[in-house]
Amino acid sequence: MRRLYRPKLVPPVLTPxxxxxxxxxxxxxxxxxxxxxxxxxxxxxxHWAEADVRGALYAMSGPQCAYxxxxxxxxxxxxxxxxxxxxxVEENRQHDGYWWLAYDFDNLLLACQKCNxxxxxxxxxxxxxxxxxxxxxKSLPWERRLLLNPVLDDVDSWLTLDMDDRLYPIVLAxxxxxxxxxxxxxxxxxxxxxxxxxxxxxRILITQTLNDLSLxxxxxxxxxxxxxxxxxxxxxxxxxxxxxxxxxPTKAKERLFFLHEVxxxxxxxxxxxxxxxETSRRKKRLETLTWCLATFSxxxxxxxxxxxxxxxxTELVMAHLGxxxxx
Numbered sequence: 001m002r003r004l005y006r007p008k009l010v011p012p013v014l015t016p017x018x019x020x021x022x023x024x025x026x027x028x029x030x031x032x033x034x035x036x037x038x039x040x041x042x043x044x045x046x047h048w049a050e051a052d053v054r055g056a057l058y059a060m061s062g063p064q065c066a067y068x069x070x071x072x073x074x075x076x077x078x079x080x081x082x083x084x085x086x087x088x089v090e091e092n093r094q095h096d097g098y099w100w101l102a103y104d105f106d107n108l109l110l111a112c113q114k115c116n117x118x119x120x121x122x123x124x125x126x127x128x129x130x131x132x133x134x135x136x137x138k139s140l141p142w143e144r145r146l147l148l149n150p151v152l153d154d155v156d157s158w159l160t161l162d163m164d165d166r167l168y169p170i171v172l173a174x175x176x177x178x179x180x181x182x183x184x185x186x187x188x189x190x191x192x193x194x195x196x197x198x199x200x201x202x203r204i205l206i207t208q209t210l211n212d213l214s215l216x217x218x219x220x221x222x223x224x225x226x227x228x229x230x231x232x233x234x235x236x237x238x239x240x241x242x243x244x245x246x247x248x249p250t251k252a253k254e255r256l257f258f259l260h261e262v263x264x265x266x267x268x269x270x271x272x273x274x275x276x277x278e279t280s281r282r283k284k285r286l287e288t289l290t291w292c293l294a295t296f297s298x299x300x301x302x303x304x305x306x307x308x309x310x311x312x313x314t315e316l317v318m319a320h321l322g323x324x325x326x327x
Contacts, residue, residue, distance in 0.1 A: 009295065012324060024104075048103060055292040057080065057110040063229075065078065067187075068112060078110045082098070086098060089124050144179065159173065161202070167203070168203060170188055205231045209239070226249055228255075262296075269289055
């Protein structure tokens with residue numbers, strides 16, 4: 001897990017006039033007419049899985065799970081996970097879930113299927129098992145959650161790799177105490193961040209990074225350390241451990257690296273549709289990538305317009321950007 005920075009926008013489908021926003025208002029009105037209680041289980045439309053939401057999340061985390069940092073692939077393009085579960089809480093069977101956050105962009109993360117469906121599921125541990133309800137929603141920042149949030153918590157300072165252990169496990173940073181320590185311990189355990197699969201992947205990546213260092217592969221290491229790319233968290237730790245922190249790209253440089261990657265993938269997605277025909281999967285991939293670029297454009301990322309022009313994507317992205325600005 002590493003620190004994420006959420007885009008300062010709301011995807012159109014989740015705005016008050018979007019499908020998700022309208023459904024959220026319907027749910028809230030229903031509950032408020034029923035003295036603040038759910039009269040029956042809610043039927044959620046999966047508007048959080050629309051391309052504009054996935055694109056904005058992709059712009060935030062890149063093609064990797066927000067929790068375990070595993071690469072997202074065509075076979076596992078990632079689930080849109082509700083950080084606070086929307087319909088149930090495993091630790092508290094009397095709780096209806098954080099249903100009012102189902103279409104709240106701030107509650108969504110891009111996660112691999114293992115983290116979302118196997119490890120996390122409807123779990124949301126809190127200290128004392130005191131899960132807040134809809135009536136307490138304004139106090140959520142003070143809920144004593146025990147799961148790390150990669151947007152809100154300083155995970156880059158709280159988690160580290162033990163480079164002296166040949167398995168390279170993820171461990172707590174030295175001196176971590178209090179609620180930060182409890183969250184870190186709970187998260188490592190709940191998400192199974194040190195299972196055999198993770199150990200093997202980290203060993204391979206660390207061996208490759210050490211080999212690239214010995215060969216003085218400067219550009220390759222800079223690219224590998226870009227925080228948007230899978231494995232970068234491990235690469236950055238190795239570089240710091242070896243006294244090569246100067247190879248870690250600046251935030252501006254790593255954004256440019258990632259923008260070129262997304263533009264290249266977008267062009268490939270367009271070409272695939274042109275050559276093989278449009279399918280729902282191909283269309284959704286192209287839309288997701290385009291919304292990712294629109295998210296960066298909305299954030300006025302430095303140098304993005306010349307990059308879009310280079311890949312002949314300006315018109316396509318600007319059309320999507322207009323939907324963000326007007327909705």
